[in-house]
Amino acid sequence: MQPDTADEARTRATLPPTTAASPDLEPSAVQSAYAISTRGLVKSYPGPDGATTHAVHGLDLDVHRGETFAFLGPNGAGKSTTISLLCALARPTAGQATVAGVDVIRQPDEVRRRVGMLFQQSALDSDLTAEQNLHIHARLYGLSRRHARLRATETLEKVGLADRRRSRVRTLSGGMRRRLELARGLLHAPRVLFLDEPTTGLDPHARAQIWEYLRALRDQHGNTLFVTTHYLEEAENCDRLGIIDHGRLVAEGTPLALKAAIGDDRVALRTGDDAAARHVVAGLAPEGRAITLDADGVSLRIPDGSTWIPRLCAALADQGIAVHAASATPPTLDDVFFHHTGRSINAPPSHGTPTAMVPAATPAAIEEAP
Amino acid sequence: MTAPAPPASDASSPPDRPAVRDGTGPERVPRLWHELRAVHALVHRDLLRLAAQPVHTGLMLVQPMLYLFILGGGLAALIPNSSLGGGYQTYLFPGVLMMTVQTPAIMVGIRLITDRQSGYVRELLMAPVRRPILLLGTCAGGTLVATVQGAVLLALVGAIGLPYDPLLLLTLLVGMMLTSFTLTALALTLAVTLDRPEVFNMLLGLVMMPLLLLSGGFFPVGNLPGWAHTLAAANPLAYGVDVLRRCIAARVPDRAAPTTVEWSGWQPPVLLEGTLLLTVGILALLWAAHRFGRPE
Numbered sequence: 001m002q003p004d005t006a007d008e009a010r011t012r013a014t015l016p017p018t019t020a021a022s023p024d025l026e027p028s029a030v031q032s033a034y035a036i037s038t039r040g041l042v043k044s045y046p047g048p049d050g051a052t053t054h055a056v057h058g059l060d061l062d063v064h065r066g067e068t069f070a071f072l073g074p075n076g077a078g079k080s081t082t083i084s085l086l087c088a089l090a091r092p093t094a095g096q097a098t099v100a101g102v103d104v105i106r107q108p109d110e111v112r113r114r115v116g117m118l119f120q121q122s123a124l125d126s127d128l129t130a131e132q133n134l135h136i137h138a139r140l141y142g143l144s145r146r147h148a149r150l151r152a153t154e155t156l157e158k159v160g161l162a163d164r165r166r167s168r169v170r171t172l173s174g175g176m177r178r179r180l181e182l183a184r185g186l187l188h189a190p191r192v193l194f195l196d197e198p199t200t201g202l203d204p205h206a207r208a209q210i211w212e213y214l215r216a217l218r219d220q221h222g223n224t225l226f227v228t229t230h231y232l233e234e235a236e237n238c239d240r241l242g243i244i245d246h247g248r249l250v251a252e253g254t255p256l257a258l259k260a261a262i263g264d265d266r267v268a269l270r271t272g273d274d275a276a277a278r279h280v281v282a283g284l285a286p287e288g289r290a291i292t293l294d295a296d297g298v299s300l301r302i303p304d305g306s307t308w309i310p311r312l313c314a315a316l317a318d319q320g321i322a323v324h325a326a327s328a329t330p331p332t333l334d335d336v337f338f339h340h341t342g343r344s345i346n347a348p349p350s351h352g353t354p355t356a357m358v359p360a361a362t363p364a365a366i367e368e369a370p
Numbered sequence: 371m372t373a374p375a376p377p378a379s380d381a382s383s384p385p386d387r388p389a390v391r392d393g394t395g396p397e398r399v400p401r402l403w404h405e406l407r408a409v410h411a412l413v414h415r416d417l418l419r420l421a422a423q424p425v426h427t428g429l430m431l432v433q434p435m436l437y438l439f440i441l442g443g444g445l446a447a448l449i450p451n452s453s454l455g456g457g458y459q460t461y462l463f464p465g466v467l468m469m470t471v472q473t474p475a476i477m478v479g480i481r482l483i484t485d486r487q488s489g490y491v492r493e494l495l496m497a498p499v500r501r502p503i504l505l506l507g508t509c510a511g512g513t514l515v516a517t518v519q520g521a522v523l524l525a526l527v528g529a530i531g532l533p534y535d536p537l538l539l540l541t542l543l544v545g546m547m548l549t550s551f552t553l554t555a556l557a558l559t560l561a562v563t564l565d566r567p568e569v570f571n572m573l574l575g576l577v578m579m580p581l582l583l584l585s586g587g588f589f590p591v592g593n594l595p596g597w598a599h600t601l602a603a604a605n606p607l608a609y610g611v612d613v614l615r616r617c618i619a620a621r622v623p624d625r626a627a628p629t630t631v632e633w634s635g636w637q638p639p640v641l642l643e644g645t646l647l648l649t650v651g652i653l654a655l656l657w658a659a660h661r662f663g664r665p666e
């Protein structure tokens with residue numbers, strides 16, 4: 001799943017006017033450039049021993065119409081809670097939110113009519129067939145019998161399950177169920193679609209399939225997608241992303257902008273004598289740069305990392321320190337995530353504890369005294 | 371990639387969807403219509419589930435039949451016909467009908483709890499329908515399924531010596547529908563207050579047996595001590611059995627059997643008993659809908 005730049009460019013270009021103005025759109029909905037807009041949104045739960053848990057703690061968020069917005073955050077950050085507030089399932093403790101042009105507090109039913117939802121926890125009636133599940137749901141949304149049948153067929157085709165329409169849900173694979181739920185969320189042709197970890201627990205192939213359908217939705221119908229995910233490469237493909245931690249939005253922007261904001265590349269060196277190399281690097285690098293010595297060698301964050309490699313290598317060679325490997329990597333979304341939350345989203349090895357067997361290496365980073 | 375549907379189908383609103391404005395004025399009528407569709411959807415779901423599990427449905431019907439033919443047949447030989455009006459099987463029939471409708475009614479409660487655990491209820495709550503309406507639909511579905519199952523048992527009236535009299539069958543059906551409704555509403559009331567299906571099951575296991583035995587469906591409660599009468603007078607199943615018994619008595623007077631409910635020696639008329647059942651059912655449903663409707 002490489003970032004499809006052509007794809008992204010197309011969506012960006014068509015950003016504001018995408019959504020084909022439906023005849024029943026309210027004037028207020030047409031005027032707003034935002035599909036989702038929240039101000040000071042708060043949701044508190046009574047926590048253990050009388051304390052209050054602020055699941056969402058003053059959230060200000062704007063999502064443009066027609067964009068795919070990724071919502072990242074560590075476990076318990078408040079992603080699912082935010083989604084249930086936005087689709088008017090839960091009432092906010094304070095603050096306000098407008099979704100698809102409708103106020104979630106004053107017109108919750110109207111909000112639900114306009115949004116589609118894929119919950120984190122999958123729930124289908126496993127005794128019924130795929131088609132029956134969809135039909136019942138369409139009727140719950142007030143579609144006529146004929147229209148419900150039509151939409152069930154259409155959406156099943158859209159998610160590639162037309163040939164399994166008469167299969168009992170319990171005979172479907174996990175990926176198929178998730179696609180069926182996606183179809184269910186699309187039955188009433190919502191303009192805004194919330195997807196709470198749509199691909200968690202699926203194999204790469206099933207994940208790619210889900211994203212294929214999501215991209216088609218965005219490109220062909222201009223749907224606004226609000227997606228939470230734990231996969232950074234998925235967030236990378238989204239138009240913009242927001243990072244939430246402890247119920248607050250800590251960063252927001254396009255993946256590129258967020259990475260650029262961190263700025264520095266990570267330069268890593270593996271040498272014959274890392275400890276000595278650290279001193280050499282410290283002498284060369286601009287003042288105040290933290291130089292890390294860990295199992296992977298010596299590393300530091302610095303702008304234009306690759307231009308530093310020849311200079312560092314030359315200086316190390318002068319001191320007779322052999323350089324085994326040198327690399328400069330631009331910041332990744334994981335770095336962005338780590339920068340803002342202090343945690344790594346998937347705890348990959350690069351940010352986890354260093355491999356144990358390496359001798360002498362202190363796991364803790366050594367800070368350079370200025 | 372699947373062939374995409376024409377964009378228009380997705381971007382525009384469904385043709386049958388009326389333009390919904392603020393929660394005032396012209397929205398009223400279509401909203402009610404939408405909500406009726408939602409109720410219908412829930413009833414439809416129950417019927418589809420019934421059809422999807424024929425074995426399960428069949429097994430649920432076996433138990434009352436065993437009671438009717440084995441217990442009823444066995445005891446009929448011991449009990450002189452005169453003591454109970456008609457034969458024992460005729461006496462037992464209302465109790466067996468009650469058993470038949472009681473099982474599916476209780477299942478509705480269990481399913482509400484498991485649906486809540488599985489997240490299905492949240493899917494339902496996402497529908498643009500007032501929450502109490504969803505509970506109403508669930509209750510309607512449960513009532514219908516219970517009545518349908520009871521109706522199958524009605525086919526057996528000939529086997530226990532009652533005539534296939536259309537009016538008799540109709541009144542029995544109405545009586546069963548009434549008791550199904552009340553039992554479903556009571557099961558839902560319990561279900562919205564409990565979180566775990568095990569607790570629900572345990573509670574019912576504890577309560578159902580005495581309720582059934584004290585309903586007068588299996589033996590006349592009249593021979594038991596006074597406390598049993600008091601319990602019977604507070605037992606919705608006893609009212610249900612009485613109603614069904616009187617449906618039989620009205621059409622086949624020579625099979626009339628003594629009724630159960632007595633208020634200090636006075637036997638309330640069938641209409642009053644029916645009204646009470648209905649009232650209890652409605653009150654239970656209203657309360658359950660209120661509990662269910664509370665926003666998170």
Ligand SMILES: Nc1ncnc2c1ncn2[C@@H]1O[C@H](COP(=O)(O)OP(=O)(O)OP(=O)(O)O)[C@@H](O)[C@H]1O
Binds near residue numbers: 074076078120
């Ligand atoms: N119904 C509830 N009652 C009490 N606390 C709740 C409730 N729902 C959520 N919380 C708390 O709110 C916080 C945010 O939960 P939420 O489910 O929104 O997190 P999340 O970001 O979706 O996490 P995950 O990635 O694990 O899905 C958590 O601390 C959780 O314990």
Ligand SMILES: [Mg+2]
Binds near residue numbers: 079080081
């Ligand atoms: Mg979550």
